Amino acid sequence: MSADRPTTNPTDPAALPDAAPEADLTETGTAHLPTLERSVMGSVGVALMGAGLRSARPFQKLVLGGVGAGLTAMAATGRNPIAAALKIRQTGQGEVLVRDAVTVGKPADVLYGVWRDLAGLPRLMTHLQSVEVLDDTRSRWTVRAPTGTVSWDAQITADEPGRRLAWASLPGAAIENHGEVVFREAPGDRGTEVVVRLAYRPPGGTVGAVAARLFGEEPAQQLRDDLMRFKREQELGFAPTTEGQSSGRAAHGGQA
Amino acid sequence: MKAIVWQGTNSVGVETVPDPTLLLPTDAIVRVTSTAICGSDLHLLDGVIPSMEKGDILGHEFMGEVVEVGRDVRKLKVGDRVVVPFNIACGACDPCRRGLFSACDNSNPNHRMAEALYGGVSGGGLFGYSHMYGGYAGGQAQYVRVPFADVGPYRIESDLRDEQVLFLTDIFPTGYQAAENCGIVPGRDVVAVFGAGPVGQFAARSAQMLGAANVIVIDRVPERLAMAAAAGCQVINYEQEDVLIALREATGGRGPDHVIDAVGMEAHGHGPGALVDTAKQRLKLSFDRITALRWALLSCAKGGTVSLPGVYGGLIDKVPMGAAFAKGLTFKMGQTHTHRHIGPLLSRIEAGEIDPSFVITHRASLDQAPDLYRTFRDKHDGCVKVVLNPWA
Ligand SMILES: [Zn+2]
Ligand SMILES: [Zn+2]
Numbered sequence: 001m002s003a004d005r006p007t008t009n010p011t012d013p014a015a016l017p018d019a020a021p022e023a024d025l026t027e028t029g030t031a032h033l034p035t036l037e038r039s040v041m042g043s044v045g046v047a048l049m050g051a052g053l054r055s056a057r058p059f060q061k062l063v064l065g066g067v068g069a070g071l072t073a074m075a076a077t078g079r080n081p082i083a084a085a086l087k088i089r090q091t092g093q094g095e096v097l098v099r100d101a102v103t104v105g106k107p108a109d110v111l112y113g114v115w116r117d118l119a120g121l122p123r124l125m126t127h128l129q130s131v132e133v134l135d136d137t138r139s140r141w142t143v144r145a146p147t148g149t150v151s152w153d154a155q156i157t158a159d160e161p162g163r164r165l166a167w168a169s170l171p172g173a174a175i176e177n178h179g180e181v182v183f184r185e186a187p188g189d190r191g192t193e194v195v196v197r198l199a200y201r202p203p204g205g206t207v208g209a210v211a212a213r214l215f216g217e218e219p220a221q222q223l224r225d226d227l228m229r230f231k232r233e234q235e236l237g238f239a240p241t242t243e244g245q246s247s248g249r250a251a252h253g254g255q256a
Numbered sequence: 257m258k259a260i261v262w263q264g265t266n267s268v269g270v271e272t273v274p275d276p277t278l279l280l281p282t283d284a285i286v287r288v289t290s291t292a293i294c295g296s297d298l299h300l301l302d303g304v305i306p307s308m309e310k311g312d313i314l315g316h317e318f319m320g321e322v323v324e325v326g327r328d329v330r331k332l333k334v335g336d337r338v339v340v341p342f343n344i345a346c347g348a349c350d351p352c353r354r355g356l357f358s359a360c361d362n363s364n365p366n367h368r369m370a371e372a373l374y375g376g377v378s379g380g381g382l383f384g385y386s387h388m389y390g391g392y393a394g395g396q397a398q399y400v401r402v403p404f405a406d407v408g409p410y411r412i413e414s415d416l417r418d419e420q421v422l423f424l425t426d427i428f429p430t431g432y433q434a435a436e437n438c439g440i441v442p443g444r445d446v447v448a449v450f451g452a453g454p455v456g457q458f459a460a461r462s463a464q465m466l467g468a469a470n471v472i473v474i475d476r477v478p479e480r481l482a483m484a485a486a487a488g489c490q491v492i493n494y495e496q497e498d499v500l501i502a503l504r505e506a507t508g509g510r511g512p513d514h515v516i517d518a519v520g521m522e523a524h525g526h527g528p529g530a531l532v533d534t535a536k537q538r539l540k541l542s543f544d545r546i547t548a549l550r551w552a553l554l555s556c557a558k559g560g561t562v563s564l565p566g567v568y569g570g571l572i573d574k575v576p577m578g579a580a581f582a583k584g585l586t587f588k589m590g591q592t593h594t595h596r597h598i599g600p601l602l603s604r605i606e607a608g609e610i611d612p613s614f615v616i617t618h619r620a621s622l623d624q625a626p627d628l629y630r631t632f633r634d635k636h637d638g639c640v641k642v643v644l645n646p647w648a
Contacts, residue, residue, distance in 0.1 A: 240381065
């Protein structure tokens with residue numbers, strides 16, 4: 001069995017009474033469009049192409065026609081090339097998958113302990129506003145979103161001290177999501193490899209994920225930043241910075 | 257304080273800027289007593305290295321006196337006279353613990369930028385060298401903030417002059433590491449050095465110190481070739497001779513056992529390949545011009561090493577990889593792990609094996625620096641190395 005993808009959960013199931021069967025976090029490639037999304041996209045695409053062709057203004061003709069043709073093609077092929085170009089990846093269940101890893105020069109049980117303290121997670125992940133621990137396995141997560149904040153309840157679905165932590169949102173979550181953090185010893189005294197896989201259903205399907213990405217919400221980059229912040233917090237105890245240093249901009253009243 | 261500031265492509269100026277302050281408890285402030293203009297500053301000047309911002313303070317070769325330390329600084333004390341490595345390293349991450357200081361995981365706050373360009377990993381921060389490398393203010397100034405003050409600065413306790421130890425911050429270790437990377441077999445191996453600029457000069461002398469049977473230096477600027485010849489190197493002027501033929505002749509047809517490309521992406525070559533490189537670089541289609549690298553691969557002996565201390569910034573094409581493969585070459589490259597070389601090289605200076613001040617051709621104040629950037633860039637007036645006194 002490969003160490004990074006445990007297929008069994010050694011924790012006593014009795015400790016996790018409500019645990020749903022763990023959802024898959026296997027990557028299946030770039031975004032495929034669900035059928036509903038395809039048909040909506042197809043009709044919007046055809047309508048836009050029509051509007052483009054009818055438009056008297058050449059620029060509008062080009063833009064509407066182009067976007068319309070693109071959407072129609074996406075609908076016809078069942079693939080979202082924009083999502084593919086933006087490297088939006090998917091799981092077998094059609095969720096958006098985000099994964100990354102970092103090596104941190106500390107023992108696995110120490111790092112596991114930091115993640116297991118769920119209420120402390122907002123310190124690691126800046127887009128998290130709060131995690132409220134409800135009981136042994138359940139917690140309420142609140143994240144900052146472009147539209148304000150979004151909350152949902154989540155449950156720990158696997159808890160192997162020093163090795164792995166997995167969770168899933170409970171039914172009714174605004175953003176359905178699940179994920180895992182795996183801690184495994186790095187070869188040769190380099191500390192611990194921390195592997196994170198997160199899957200979620202963005203509101204609006206892959207189109208929503210593309211829109212979110214285009215508006216600057218990049219879960220993959222957020223995860224990368226979070227992991228680097230975590231590593232630096234553990235290895236240095238602080239984050240390096242140049243904020244507030246002197247420069248020729250400060251001399252002119254601008255930002256240093 | 258006074259500082260040299262990047263004002264845009266091909267424009268640097270002397271400006272009055274705020275004095276630096278401690279930003280983190282592990283910082284120190286150093287009063288700069290000597291600083292230098294480095295060949296790689298020219299890549300910033302002409303805009304080849306991206307992510308400079310107007311107002312950035314330049315300079316990554318500097319030394320001085322510690323005037324303030326943060327509350328978590330343990331080893332460094334106010335009053336210490338120090339040389340400061342041009343690269344910034346945390347001392348705690350895995351690369352740092354293995355002595356690969358320039359590859360530090362943690363010192364670059366803008367890791368995103370470098371990761372996007374360089375395959376998902378970023379090197380450590382550099383002083384005064386673009387935001388991709390952290391955006392740290394540089395040392396061509398009267399004062400400088402030095403992060404990780406217990407890791408970088410190296411105390412100079414002997415009474416060696418600034419000019420004898422200043423280059424421990426960059427060009428001496430850079431030239432030395434380039435030679436060390438060749439794995440020279442003393443008394444047997446012939447080393448060719450492309451580029452007789454400051455790094456090439458130190459690479460050539462380091463190859464000699466490491467026992468090379470012969471060192472051949474290739475350039476086109478007579479003063480630079482004369483400087484190498486004065487150290488006992490064989491020289492080739494590529495404007496007067498066919499380099500590849502001259503190197504074959506000098507090595508009995510074998511080619512040099514190791515080749516150091518101390519030119520990097522700013523190579524000025526001849527012929528259509530060089531013209532295409534220059535045009536593409538101007539159009540931002542490619543960062544790098546690689547005449548020296550091509551010559552290095554084509555001239556190197558079978559089983560040899562191609563060592564690259566010269567800066568490469570982006571993508572290159574038309575690399576004769578077939579020659580490299582056919583000859584079974586080894587490539588060694590990368591930013592200098594300055595921290596680990598300073599102590600051993602300082603010992604060599606103290607023992608009188610080398611006096612690094614040989615390379616200095618120009619001394620000036622900060623006010624004269626903008627002019628000297630141009631003199632250095634254009635290789636006018638026999639300019640090889642410029643040292644600035646921020647208090648003159
Ligand atoms: Zn330099
Ligand atoms: Zn480090």
